[in-house]
Amino acid sequence: MNLAELKVGDVAKVIKLNINNKKTRRHLLDMGLTRGVVVKVKRVAPTLDPVNIELRGYELCVSRKDLKNIEVEKVYL
């Protein structure tokens, strides 16, 4: 399952980043999207892209096509 497949309100744990572009991957890592981090999908833009996620106590917006390459495991609270 990837991060783009989650619905608003879903919580998931990051398993792996399958991103080829080094710049994008490093940027996501720098922003705290590392293996094992728990993220929550907060909201989707009215244009359906980008997606607003919450992690490490702050909010981050990432475009859908990058989220597609982030493998996650859904967490049920």
Place this chain on the structure above:
Amino acid sequence: MKIALVGNQNSGKTTLFNLLTGMNAKVGNWPGVTIEKKEGTIKGTKNKIIDLPGIYSLSPYSKEEEIARKYIFEEVPDVIINIVDATNIERSLYLTTQLMELDTNIIVALNMVDILDSRGIKIDIEKLQKELGVKIVEISALKEIGIDKLIKEIDKDNKKINKKIYDKNIEELIDFINVDSIHKRFVKVKLLEGDKRFKKYNKEIYEKRILKCSEKYDTDLEEIIATERYEFIEKVVKNTFKIDKKKSDISEKLDKIFLNKYLAFPIFAVIMFLVYFLSVGVVGRSSSEMVSSLVDVFSSFVSGFLKDIGTSEVLNSLIVDGIIAGVSSVLGFIFQLIILFICISLLEVTGYMSRIAFLLDKIFRYVGLSGKSLIPFIVGSGCSVPGIMGSRIIENDDEREMTAILTPFIPCSAKLPIIAMFSTYFFKDYSGIVAASFYFLAIFIIIISALILSKFVFVDTSDLYISELPLYKMPSFKYVFKDVFDKVVAFIERAGSIILFCSIVVWFLLSFSPSLSYGVDVENSILACIGKSISWIFYPVLGEDNWALTVSIIQGLVAKEQIISSMSVISGFTNSSGMFSSGSIFSSITPAAAYAFVAFNLFSAPCFGALGALRRELGSTKKVLKVVLFQTIIAWIIAFICYQVGIRIEKSIISVADIVICIIIFSILCFIGIKYFKNKDNKCNSCPFGKTCKQLKK
């Protein structure tokens, strides 16, 4: 001592910088880029402080981070003040873990301590200091708490302890590697990350060990190091922070309204309308009209005074028509700029600007622009100068420059009289449609130019959109005014001088004949000579060799509304029916030529004011000249197409329906082209080239 201020965006860094320096900061650009550089002296001391760009990391992938790294390695500051947002601790400390690896002493300024209580956060500072191994000072930049203590700490010798934060494998590797450089531990870690900038320190034996080590993790060490940094931070935060069940905060509630599926765009439209209305709409325009009427009074007073004391006519004209007129065109912009900068500053400080990017990103990303590009474009429809200056809200260097270059393409209010006069006279019943067609043409040309620029000139506009959504904040008015003041001063310094200079040059060309006798009619001036010698350029565009139109185009550089006044001076008629009547020099203009003439003026080099603003935003005169060339060539091509098509419609060789169908076909082709390019670049996995793709191989 040399101090560097480092921190995330939205961490309160600029506010802290202003507090530390008072009013004695110098604002400029970093060499080669248009990223703002601020330097100053800490008040009450002799310590120099520099404000490094707001960054999240010291990776080699962004210009801001590169600037920060370069400064740290080449200028070697004595102390780094690392501002950390206490309410966003995990991500903020990530940068700290990288700074900790430098040889330089760092002081962590833990910001926003004033709102910790309200958010249910308690911090054990002593313990945090110990776990990180660096000095920590609690501050609130907004409430001005702890600033004096921070200033005192700078002069103390706070030795930091180098913490080993990675796991055994990585730490062993760090110990094994030896580099001959300053900031040893930092460089070693960069080698593990595979950072190309530090390649010269790499050795084959290191590379082998690094590769072997990364095999243990089934990914490269760049990812492992980032992950372990965050793991270290998680541990530290767990030991030192006590966070009560997060209280639902006001930002959450505001976002439910501002980012609501249905309300977001209407609210945005209202806010944009307000910005437009205040800065370049009724309020902004009347303020600049007031300035120019004041200047008129002043200049007639000066003119009379100079006559009385017996100054020669030439000098009188130089001062009144050259210098004062030039200064007044600068002053005319100032009020609009002040209002716009206040609006932008408020949008930025409150956190709404990040929301605009979030809302519009998808749409603008298609053509390589940022969602924030809409603001300069909207403001630019009033006046290009504040529009161009407004482009600095965009963080990405390339997206910002592209926006600044494209903003003058939006028909500004000074271009409106040209559109109105030509479409009313030449197209009578259809004038409304013709006038509107110029706006559609402008939007179309912006999209095409953006695609061309993002494909061939600005390649760094990768559709990377990863952005923080900061909490909403109450603006500090003190900070807003300081910010606006700095920006206006920078505009006067850099743009004002160029506007003044160019205005004087045009005054000279217009007032003197080639034999340098003063007070000649327009047709005998140097400008007319120039017009006559280059008017052939416009032959394919206007269908005739008309020097007078050429002169008007050149005069339009001073301000676009001057085109019409120049045409009336040359023809001797004040209204359009006289201007284009049979006795006038403009009588031979056909509707096709008229359309082409307007189109050329819309897209060609903007007025000197806009050029000055471009000079300020792009950072170099050379770039501005390139932009002018680009814009003028585009304008010529468009005008050429308009005229050639128009003349054929006039002669009934082709019909309007033919044109409409051609435009539709062309748009569909463009759309397919965009889709194709997008696929080719970004979706490596699903693109038709698959594994044979050249980019993938690289």
